[in-house]
Amino acid sequence: MSSPSIDIKSHLVALLDAALSSVAPGVGAEIQLERPRDPAHGDFSSNLALQIAKGLKENPRKIAERLVHELPRSPWVLKAEAAGAGFINFTLTAVAKTAVIHAVLARGEQFGRGAKKPGRLQVEFVSANPTGPLHVGHGRGAAYGASLANLLSFAGFEVCREFYVNDAGRQMDILAVSTWLRYLEIFGETVPFPPNAYQGDYVRTMARQIKEAHGDRYVHPAAAVLACVPPLEADAEAHLDGLIAVAKDLLGEDWNYIHQHALAEQLADCRADLEEYGVHYDCWFSEKSLYDTGMVAQAIDELEKRGHIYLQDGAKWFRSSHFGDEKDRVVQRENGQYTYFASDIAYHRNKFARGFTRIIDVWGADHHGYIARVKGALQALGLDAAALEVALVQFVSLYRGHEKVSMSTRAGSYITLRELREEVGNDACRFFYLLSKQDKPLDFDLELAKSQSNDNPVYYVQYAHARISSVLRQWGGDPATLAGVDLAPLGGERELALAAKLSTFPELIETAAADRAPHALAFWLRELAAEFHGWYNAERLLVDDEAQRLARLALAVAVRQVIANGLRILGVAAPEAM
């Protein structure tokens, strides 16, 4: 059933309720209990007296004292006292605090897992254009999204992790034409490489691969390519679009091959990168498939049927301004092509059609302007827009020392996620990202990350896990046999505090999941590790007295288990030795 800590909480509520009906019959109040920050304020605290003081027109401190006086006795409560302005602080007995150790040992990996919750939930994250390697900004979205999904799953939700592949549209065309131009270069048919095409070396790599596989099959004279393309100087974007048009024309069916090859290469690289980073998906959803199956057209038709589409200047507009957006938006251009927004409408409509009851989109902060229009479209389609949550991940600014590293995907001059992982390490990387809330801009100093990689907080947490493992090796016994040991020898302040900390784990999972805040878990684990290290330094675990030794080992194993459970959610390894 529920965790011991929650049982104790409801137990205390019952005690307070009894006292309340004795002190102030007929006065109703929602009894709140919280965990005080300051250990001097006990294990639980209630502001009940402060809440009812106004109605009773009495000094809250006096009410608190009377409530304390009327509290029924309990074997779990060591001390209850009025404090401060009128708080009632509870200190639990050692038995109540150490009970959690047995719970942890009994449930193991499942300790802290929330009860199964109704509904199906989707977390969509990263969803980067497969037009080049992932960069450090994606790394943040990946760390956040993956940890959030794990957290929600552990909290009891059914979760589907999804990557939306933007495999349709202009950006993919630009990648394909960039590849082709590099390919032509190899054969001496040099077309000036546009500054707004993809500059990265990986484009040259793909060009070489195509040459090795198919020789000169795709070569056309540079003069023919440039023949009827608008000049670069006049309009760089028109020039690039002209090159794409010419490429499609000259290559015919072969264009699809180059397009497909570039897509497959980049997507494979992206998947491998994320896998190495410990980020796994249940579903890779293709944007192109929305077009192929007619879902984009259907979604726009549906909007049209509902009367939310109008024609202007040859384009189809969605009346999003009627649904909270600043202005109306084009869904189908004058030239007949659908906009990105159109496929986004179809995509989100499809998410609902697949039965998700809660949809969490993790987007880069630069997309925040899309929230209103996407929600507006859902509403216009008669869907529950409130079921869509958007978590915005703010930008990562990369620094080398004091110098800001400029990041441009097209220019190819950026630090990739892979480079970052190699320099800093996967575990440190993921943990570092989670040490700041995703909705705040992050300055990531590479020099600092490297210099700090040795005392990165992640190692602090992992070290606690390794230390306990090491002690267990020295002890030589089977940790499983500790499940039923007598915990009475545990009475030290640090031991009880550590046990009390463990008992907050299930609550932490609940609130962190509800807040979509995996960073709260990272901070909590650091606190747990700190309490353990403090205890470890103050007391010896492998003492001569057997009863005490076993009790301490049981506590240590429980700590190790909870650290492992937490790190697993964050996608960080829990090493047996360091």
Next chain:
RNA sequence: GCCCCCGUAGCUCAGUUGGAUAGAGCAACUGCCUUCUAAGCAGUGGGUCGCAGGUUCGAGUCCUGCCGGGGGUACCA
């Protein structure tokens, strides 16, 4: 101009949805390894919570207005 996010210790950041004397890590300084891993521990110093009002028993937290930083404001994705 309008919209969104942010402003907390020298630096990087938390702050339990309005609670008690605002906390960590890093950096600085002082101690602790012949005993289970010193990637550790114990301690010291460090604050006008951007500014000014307001709401109430009580504000870092909620409201309004300024100041400062970032992002957005396309028939791009």
